[in-house]
Amino acid sequence: MKGKSSVLGRWREERESQTRSLKLIVYTLSRSPLSVIGFFCVSVFLIIALMGPMIITYPGDVKGAVHMDQKLRPPSSNHPFGTDEVGRDIYSRVIMGTRLSFQIGLIIIFIAMGIGVPLGIIAGYVGGWLNEIIMRVTDIFLSIPGLLLALAIVGALGPGIKNAMLALSIVWWPGYVRLVQGKTLSLREESFVEAAKSIGASKLRVIFSHILPNCTSPIIVKASMDMGMAILFAANLGFIGVGAQPPEPEWGAMISTGRNYLPDHWWMATFPGLAILITVLGFNLLGDGLRDILDPQSRI
Amino acid sequence: MAEPLLEVKNLKKYFLLRKGSLQGRRENVRAVDGISFFIGCGDSFGLVGESGSGKTTVARVILRLIEPTEGEVLWDRRDIYKFSESEMKEMRRNMQMIFQDPHSSLNPRKTVFKSVAEPLIIHEGVRRRMLRERVEELLEIVGLKGEHMFRYPHELSGGQKQRVGIARALSLHPKLLILDEPTSALDVSVQAQMLIFLESLQERMNLTYLYISHNLAVIRYTCDTIAVMYLGKIIEMGGTEFIFSSPRHPYTKALVSAVPLPQAEQPERMIFLEGDIPSATHIPSGCRFHTRCPEKIGAICEEVEPHTQYFSDGTQVNCHLYQ
Amino acid sequence: MEPLLEIKDLRIEFGTFEGISHVLDGIHLTLGRGDTLGLVGETGCGKSITAKAILRLLPIPPARIASGEILFEGEDLLKKSEEEMKGIRGRQIAMVFQDPMTFLNPVFTIEEQLVDVILAHGNGDDSGIPGGRLDRKRAIQKAIELLREVKIPQPELRIKSYPHEFSGGMRQRVLIAMALSRSPQVLIADEPTTALDVTIQAQILWLIHDLVQRHGHSVLLISHDLGVVARVCKRIAVMYAGNIVENCSTLQLFKKPLHPYTQGLLNSILTFSKRESEAQVIKGMIPDLIQPPPGCRFHPRCFATMELCKKEKPPMIEIEEDHWVSCHLYKR
Numbered sequence: 001m002k003g004k005s006s007v008l009g010r011w012r013e014e015r016e017s018q019t020r021s022l023k024l025i026v027y028t029l030s031r032s033p034l035s036v037i038g039f040f041c042v043s044v045f046l047i048i049a050l051m052g053p054m055i056i057t058y059p060g061d062v063k064g065a066v067h068m069d070q071k072l073r074p075p076s077s078n079h080p081f082g083t084d085e086v087g088r089d090i091y092s093r094v095i096m097g098t099r100l101s102f103q104i105g106l107i108i109i110f111i112a113m114g115i116g117v118p119l120g121i122i123a124g125y126v127g128g129w130l131n132e133i134i135m136r137v138t139d140i141f142l143s144i145p146g147l148l149l150a151l152a153i154v155g156a157l158g159p160g161i162k163n164a165m166l167a168l169s170i171v172w173w174p175g176y177v178r179l180v181q182g183k184t185l186s187l188r189e190e191s192f193v194e195a196a197k198s199i200g201a202s203k204l205r206v207i208f209s210h211i212l213p214n215c216t217s218p219i220i221v222k223a224s225m226d227m228g229m230a231i232l233f234a235a236n237l238g239f240i241g242v243g244a245q246p247p248e249p250e251w252g253a254m255i256s257t258g259r260n261y262l263p264d265h266w267w268m269a270t271f272p273g274l275a276i277l278i279t280v281l282g283f284n285l286l287g288d289g290l291r292d293i294l295d296p297q298s299r300i
Numbered sequence: 301m302a303e304p305l306l307e308v309k310n311l312k313k314y315f316l317l318r319k320g321s322l323q324g325r326r327e328n329v330r331a332v333d334g335i336s337f338f339i340g341c342g343d344s345f346g347l348v349g350e351s352g353s354g355k356t357t358v359a360r361v362i363l364r365l366i367e368p369t370e371g372e373v374l375w376d377r378r379d380i381y382k383f384s385e386s387e388m389k390e391m392r393r394n395m396q397m398i399f400q401d402p403h404s405s406l407n408p409r410k411t412v413f414k415s416v417a418e419p420l421i422i423h424e425g426v427r428r429r430m431l432r433e434r435v436e437e438l439l440e441i442v443g444l445k446g447e448h449m450f451r452y453p454h455e456l457s458g459g460q461k462q463r464v465g466i467a468r469a470l471s472l473h474p475k476l477l478i479l480d481e482p483t484s485a486l487d488v489s490v491q492a493q494m495l496i497f498l499e500s501l502q503e504r505m506n507l508t509y510l511y512i513s514h515n516l517a518v519i520r521y522t523c524d525t526i527a528v529m530y531l532g533k534i535i536e537m538g539g540t541e542f543i544f545s546s547p548r549h550p551y552t553k554a555l556v557s558a559v560p561l562p563q564a565e566q567p568e569r570m571i572f573l574e575g576d577i578p579s580a581t582h583i584p585s586g587c588r589f590h591t592r593c594p595e596k597i598g599a600i601c602e603e604v605e606p607h608t609q610y611f612s613d614g615t616q617v618n619c620h621l622y623q
Numbered sequence: 624m625e626p627l628l629e630i631k632d633l634r635i636e637f638g639t640f641e642g643i644s645h646v647l648d649g650i651h652l653t654l655g656r657g658d659t660l661g662l663v664g665e666t667g668c669g670k671s672i673t674a675k676a677i678l679r680l681l682p683i684p685p686a687r688i689a690s691g692e693i694l695f696e697g698e699d700l701l702k703k704s705e706e707e708m709k710g711i712r713g714r715q716i717a718m719v720f721q722d723p724m725t726f727l728n729p730v731f732t733i734e735e736q737l738v739d740v741i742l743a744h745g746n747g748d749d750s751g752i753p754g755g756r757l758d759r760k761r762a763i764q765k766a767i768e769l770l771r772e773v774k775i776p777q778p779e780l781r782i783k784s785y786p787h788e789f790s791g792g793m794r795q796r797v798l799i800a801m802a803l804s805r806s807p808q809v810l811i812a813d814e815p816t817t818a819l820d821v822t823i824q825a826q827i828l829w830l831i832h833d834l835v836q837r838h839g840h841s842v843l844l845i846s847h848d849l850g851v852v853a854r855v856c857k858r859i860a861v862m863y864a865g866n867i868v869e870n871c872s873t874l875q876l877f878k879k880p881l882h883p884y885t886q887g888l889l890n891s892i893l894t895f896s897k898r899e900s901e902a903q904v905i906k907g908m909i910p911d912l913i914q915p916p917p918g919c920r921f922h923p924r925c926f927a928t929m930e931l932c933k934k935e936k937p938p939m940i941e942i943e944e945d946h947w948v949s950c951h952l953y954k955r
Contacts, residue, residue, distance in 0.1 A: 017411065017452050027640050191405035198363055199419040199468065200392040209418075213409040350820035351791075457908075487665040487909075488847055489891040492902030514821060517893040521902075544895075558825035559895045560850030564877040572829060573822050575776070576790040 028293045035289025041282025042224075049102035052095055061088035062096045063247045072265050082267035085257065090267065093249035094275050100250055101231045101279065104165055108230040109223050111169035116176025117212075117219065123177065124184025125207055134177065141174040147236060154242045161250070164243040168233055172226065179222055183215045217294035221287055228283025235276050251276050304338035304374075305508050306362070306395075306476060311335050311371035313354075313361050317581065329580045331357040333532035334371070339476070339525075344502070344509040346523030346540065348516065348555075352577045353529040355512045356400075359478050362510075363397055364388060393423060396469035400481040402461035406453040412439070412464050413449045419471045438467040441504075443497065458485050462494065470505065478510045483518055495522055516559050520544055528552050531580065531588045538615025548617045550595040587620065595621060625697065626653040627841050628677070628716075628809055633691030635669075635676060638684055642913040646672055648865040648920065649691070651939055654809065659835060659842045661852030661873075664862035667909055670845045673862075674811050677843075678718060679708050695809075713740065717802035721814040723794035727786040733797055734782040737766035740801050769800040773830060792823035796830065803834065810835075811843045816851060828854045849892060853877070861885050864910050864920040867939065871946035881948045883925045919951065927952055 029035050053059065057078075061067075067087030075082045081090035123134040141149070153167035187193060188211070196206050237243030238252025246253060251272040258269030315329040332354040339345045347355040361368045364380060372379045380391055399405035406415050416435045420426045426434060436446055442463040453461055462482065469477060482498065483491040495518065502509060513519050519526060520540060527537040528549065536549040547553045550571075557571040573592045578584055584591045590601040600620050609622045635647040647669050654660050662670045675681050677693055679700060693700040695716065700708070712718075720726055728736060741762045763782075770778035773796040786794060795815060802810055812831065816824040832855050835842055846852050852859055853873055860870040861882065869882040880886045887905040907924035910916055916923050922932040931951050939949045 017450060017455060020455070021452075024640060191399045191401055192407040194360075194365055195397070195399055195405050195465070195468070196407075196418070197365055198392065198397050199472070200389045200422050201418070202422075205422070209410075210407055214407070216409075350822060488849075488893075489665060489888055489905055492891050492893050493904045495893070496902070496904075515893075516821070517895040520895055521893055554822055556895075558822045560824070560828065560848065560854045561896055562849035562853055562877065562889070562892060562894055563896070564853070564874045566854055570825065570829070572826055576792055576823070577820065 025293050029289055032289055032292065034285050035292070038282050038285025038287075038289055041278050042286050045098060045102070045279050045282060048095055049099045052099040056089075056092035056095050058089035058092045061092050062249050072261070074265075075267055081271040082265070084254075084268050085261065085265075090254075090271055093254065094251070094271050097249040097251045097254065097272065097275065098279075100244070100248065101234065104161070104234045105227045105231045107165050108168045108172060108234070109226055111165075112172035112226070113176055113219065113223065115169075116173040117180050117215070119173075120177040120180025121184050121207055121211060121215070124181040125188060125203070125211065131181070135181065138174040138177045141170075142178070146171045147233060150233065150237060151240070151242065154237060159242040159245060161244045161248065164234060164237045168230060168237075171233070172230065175222065175226070176219070179218055180215055183218055184211055187211050187214055221291045221294060224283055224290055225287030228280040228287070231283075232276060232280045303340070305341045305343075305376075306510075307338040307372075307374040307377075308358075308362065309336050309372040309374065311358065311361060311373065312369045313357050313366065314369045327581045330532050330583055331580060332361065332368075333583070335527075335529070335532075335534045337527050337534065337537060339508060339510060341475075342502075342506065342508055343525060344511060344523045346511040346513065346519040346526040347529060348513065348519050348526055349529035350514050350555075350577060352531060352580050354532040354580075355529050356480060358529075359397065359480055359510070359512055363395055363478065364391075389423075393472040394474055395476045395478065396472065396474040397478040397480060398462070398465050398469055398482050400484060402458050402465055402485050403453070405465050406461055408453050411450045411452055412444075412456070415453075415464060416467045416471060419468060423472060434471070435467075438471055439464075441470065441501070442467045458487075459490050459494065462486065466498075466501075470501075473505075474507070476508045476510065478512065480512045481515070482511070482513075484513070484515065491518070492521075498522070516544070516555065528555070531578065531583055533588065533618070535589065535619070536615070536617045538611075538613065542613050542615050548615070548622060549589075549619050550593050550621075551589050554594070587618075597621065626655045626694075627658075627696065628652075628654040628843075629692075629694040630673070630677070631692045631694065633673070633676065633693065634689040635672060635681070636687045636689050638687070639913070644912040645915055646865050646912055647676070648915070648936075650862075650865070650867045652860060652867065652870075654841050654843055656808070656841060657839050658858065659844065659856040661856035661859040662843060662845045662862060663847065663849055663852050663859055665847055665909065667864070667912070668862040669865045670862050671813055674718065674813050674843065674845055677811065678712050678716060679703075679705075680718075713743070713802075713807070714805045715807050716809040716811065717805065717807040718811040718813065719795075719798050719802045719815050722818050723791060723798050724786065726798060727794060729786050732783055732785055733770075733789070734763060734766060737769065737782070737797070737801060737804065738762045741765055741804050765804070766800075769804055770797070772803070772834070773797070773800045775800075790823075791819050792827060795819060795827055799827075799830065799834070803838070803840070806838070808841060809843065810840045811845070813845045814847070815844070817846070817848070824851070831855055849889070850894070861888070864915060865912060866920055866936075866949060868921065868949050869947065870939070875943070875946050879946075881942060881946070881953060882921075882950050883927055883952070884921050887924075887926075919949075 029039060056062065065088060070083050070087035071085055073079055073083040079089050079091060081094060084090055119134050123131040150167040150171050153170060154163050157163040157166070193206060193210055196210050234243055235250070235252030238250045239256045241256060244250030244253050254272040255269045258272065261268050311332055312334050313332040315331055317327045317329055335358065347358060349355045360366050362373055368381060372381065375391065375394065383391060413435055416438055417431050420431060420434055435449065439446065439449065444460060444463055448456065448460065456464070483494050486494060499522065501507065511519060511523055523540050525538065526540050526543060527534045528551065530551050536543060536547065536552050543552060544556060547556055554571040554573050557567065571594060573594070575592055578591060586603045587601045587606050590596050593601065597620055606618045606620045606623060608616050608618050610616045630650060630652040632649045632651060633647055634649050637644040637646050650673065662673065664670045672681065677700065688701060695711070738759065767778045767782055770782060775781055775793060775796055789797065816827050819827060828851060831842065842855065844852055844855055856873060858872050859876045860867050861884065862868070863884045869880065869885045876885065880889055890903040891905055893902060905924055910920055910923065918934045919932045919937055922928045925932065929951060937949045937951045939947050940953065941947050942953050
């Protein structure tokens with residue numbers, strides 16, 4: 001035992017279990033073809049989002065440029081996805097739209113978690129009237145259909161991406177409260193929480209060191225499914241016209257414009273539409289797959 | 301046999317159950333209904349009972365994981381229910397518990413190292429290097445190797461998890477260990493192993509044990525003194541051998557008779573109790589065992605609660621047959 | 624006399640993350656009419672899997688029946704179709720499980736669940752109508768009779784209760800009633816009393832013993848508790864790591880255990896009657912079934928290991944009258 005005091009040796013020891021867990025995750029994921037598809041779609045999405053500016057062909061087209069002589073060209077080698085009504089390269093716009101969607105989704109989820117998770121834990125752990133207040137407020141928010149609520153908020157604040165993101169965060173946080181509160185309630189009764197109290201852990205320590213880490217699995221599953229749905233909702237708002245405003249290369253907004261040019265100039269709406277489809281489907285499938293893994297039963 | 305380390309006086313714990321949605325009719329679950337006993341330094345004391353007896357609640361109330369309804373628990377002659385929060389935190393170093401289910405008593409997200417180190421971090425603020433040494437020591441005491449240190453609970457067997465729980469409990473050098481069904485989650489062939497280990501640990505580290513179990517074989521193997529509980533009360537108490545070889549209370553007799561013995565000859569006459577254990581919300585009047593008692597005398601058992609009768613061999617029983 | 628149930632050389636594998644686990648390594652078991660056989664072993668020895676295999680309740684995959692036969696009244700159950708098995712499960716071979724709460728549907732009354740079982744198999748053995756069906760009223764009557772048989776007080780009233788209104792012991796009685804409702808020939812009980820209190824356990828074991836004596840069912844009782852098995856069964860089979868290592872009468876097992884594992888087990892268990900004797904420990908641990916030890920699976924832990932034990936798996940041979948052992952120490 002004394003010999004293993006080298007830093008590398010210790011680090012490797014500590015990571016041994018994690019490597020084993022990783023292998024188990026890969027194994028379980030690979031058993032479900034749908035999860036693999038989901039994982040693949042999401043990976044592609046992430047890579048494109050990260051590599052964005054490096055793989056587009058017409059950077060200028062992304063926002064401002066107008067080339068009326070190129071307008072409404074069908075897909076060709078120059079423009080794999082065709083051009084839109086002002087001559088912009090749709091391929092470049094879809095790619096950058098990926099990056100935009102990623103940012104939108106991430107911000108929404110993070111704000112929602114930031115509000116929802118602490119509230120959920122406090123409600124679940126402290127209980128009593130605090131729990132009642134928090135849960136009833138949550139219920140009120142949850143009783144209003146998401147998109148409607150988002151529309152109402154954006155209507156009040158005015159259109160634009162920032163307001164759309166704010167509105168959607170407000171729609172999303174209650175879901176996390178519900179999830180975390182439920183999980184906290186069940187964790188509170190577990191033996192190891194009792195054990196923590198018996199060794200003298202303070203309330204804060206129990207919450208942060210024992211309860212929170214055990215909530216991460218359902219949170220991750222929910223977050224991955226929510227990513228897809230948040231992107232979809234943002235696109236909805238963009239489609240209606242209250243989300244991203246032109247000339248932002250947001251998929252929903254692109255479909256909105258493209259709709260008017262169907263069916264002759266089908267490529268304008270189709271490619272952004274496909275992008276949404278693949279992204280949302282991918283996140284949903286991945287979320288499903290993650291749920292299978294992170295569920296305690298699959299831990300041996 | 302020195303002065304008592306722990307003394308429990310007339311301890312009661314009632315839970316409030318709200319039945320009926322609108323009227324809010326309240327019912328009391330009298331889980332622990334007035335028990336008194338003491339444990340001497342170095343003793344092994346056993347609380348025996350089936351479900352509903354209240355024995356697990358007693359453990360939690362003694363540790364003050366839940367607050368009592370009435371009664372005192374004296375440690376070194378001081379009532380722990382009068383302690384402030386910081387005094388209670390100090391008190392926690394003296395009494396620790398080994399939990400029943402090793403699979404859920406360890407945080408699945410913490411490595412063995414983190415779980416065992418936690419008490420040290422909370423109470424002594426031990427630094428990283430020292431922490432590692434202390435944890436290694438503790439693991440060695442319980443017979444686990446250093447390679448287990450960074451494993452997660454799900455990678456360990458039931459017996460190993462149990463030992464991690466013991467290491468964690470020992471980290472603060474407690475004087476009293478409460479063991480809640482320490483072997484029920486283990487395989488039969490290793491149960492004895494665990495108990496032998498616990499016994500040697502007791503000698504080495506000068507510990508006092510409070511065993512809680514429904515398994516009479518475990519209790520008989522480990523405890524010098526026992527208290528038999530039924531529906532929240534102690535109905536018989538005294539030296540283990542005295543009680544098990546000649547039980548006085550009809551419930552104790554039935555309990556002893558019910559244990560299935562792994563041997564060729566099965567006892568001819570077995571005592572069977574009628575019916576089920578009554579629910580703790582509807583505790584029978586008078587002697588609470590009268591609804592199932594094969595030796596019931598008559599009306600007195602239904603109406604009057606029996607007093608404690610003491611005997612010269614140090615045992616006591618609560619039964620009208622002996623009054 | 625032809626045995627009622629006979630398992631021949633059953634080998635079962637399980638596909639897991641780390642490889643294929645050889646959970647059953649060729650077991651032989653016979654259960655005659657009216658026999659009471661206890662299957663005893665520790666966690667992971669394969670006793671529950673054996674029980675489920677008989678009724679074809681194992682999920683395939685990841686389980687795979689590598690070889691062997693399970694003969695019931697001479698016919699191989701492993702070759703039967705799912706339709707045929709449905710006719711056997713609950714009717715000819717019934718099973719009682721460990722945790723009564725999870726096997727009773729909480730939203731239906733006991734009456735509804737019992738009647739369901741009684742009517743599910745269509746033709747009543749005692750309906751008197753060839754190929755006829757018991758109608759509901761008669762089924763309820765029969766259900767009440769069954770509850771009376773398992774000693775539930777005031778069955779006409781209690782039958783209207785929901786499962787959560789019953790205690791653990793009562794629920795287990797209901798499950799036993801359900802299992803016996805079709806007068807099966809074989810009753811398999813998998814740890815039927817493990818979740819129950821000691822005094823309740825005694826009641827249930829006595830009930831099983833009594834019912835078996837009166838109606839002549841054959842019983843396969845699975846438990847890790849030798850005391851439980853000793854109370855109900857006349858014969859005991861000891862399992863270790865997927866093999867049956869010893870099979871003999873209850874008397875022989877306790878008076879003269881032959882297999883080193885059986886001896887070790889008997890020496891290591893805590894018994895209520897022995898006070899001062901020191902329990903002994905079987906060295907080592909239960910083997911990994913993905914790469915089990917070659918030859919006899921117990922050899923790494925055996926105090927009497929010989930070279931042969933590491934190479935060849937010992938056959939099951941009859942040493943004395945009806946006392947079978949699988950160990951190289953003994954010759955026929």
